[in-house]
Amino acid sequence: MPLTDQPQTVLIAENPRAGVPGGADLVDRLVRQLTARGYAVERAREPEAIRRRLVKPATDTDAPAAPPPACVVCAGGDGTISMVANWADSATPLAVLPLRPENLPARQFGFDRDVAPPCDRIASGPTR
Numbered sequence: 001m002p003l004t005d006q007p008q009t010v011l012i013a014e015n016p017r018a019g020v021p022g023g024a025d026l027v028d029r030l031v032r033q034l035t036a037r038g039y040a041v042e043r044a045r046e047p048e049a050i051r052r053r054l055v056k057p058a059t060d061t062d063a064p065a066a067p068p069p070a071c072v073v074c075a076g077g078d079g080t081i082s083m084v085a086n087w088a089d090s091a092t093p094l095a096v097l098p099l100r101p102e103n104l105p106a107r108q109f110g111f112d113r114d115v116a117p118p119c120d121r122i123a124s125g126p127t128r
Contacts, residue, residue, distance in 0.1 A: 008039055008070035011069040011073070014043060033116070033119045042069070050084065054092075073122075077098070
C-alpha cells in the first residue's frame with residue numbers, strides 16, 4: 001500500500017442474504033485483517049448504497065463524491081460479483097470473497113473462503 005496521509009479505502013460490497021452460516025464472521029475476519037494492514041474499510045450491504053458509492057454523480061451540482069475505493073471486495077455470490085462489476089469503474093480492482101459454496105466465477109479465478117489471499121492481493125496492488 002502506498003504511503004499517503006489518508007489510508008486507502010477498501011469497500012466491501014456484501015450480500016447479507018448470500019452464503020452459508022458463518023458468512024458474516026468471514027466478512028468480519030476480512031475487515032480485521034484489512035484494518036490491521038492499514039486500510040480504511042467501508043461495508044455496504046444494500047444494492048442502492050453500493051451503487052451510490054461506486055457510480056459517479058451525474059452532474060457537477062451533486063455533492064462531492066468520496067474518492068473511489070482502492071479496491072472493492074465482492075462478498076456474496078455470483079449476483080454480487082455481477083452487480084459490482086457493472087457499477088465499478090473499469091480501473092477499480094475487484095476481489096472476491098465467496099459466501100456461497102457454488103460461486104462459479106470465484107472458483108474459476110481461484111478465490112475461496114480464506115480471507116488471507118484477498119488481503120495479500122489487495123496489499124500487493126492492482127493486478128489484471
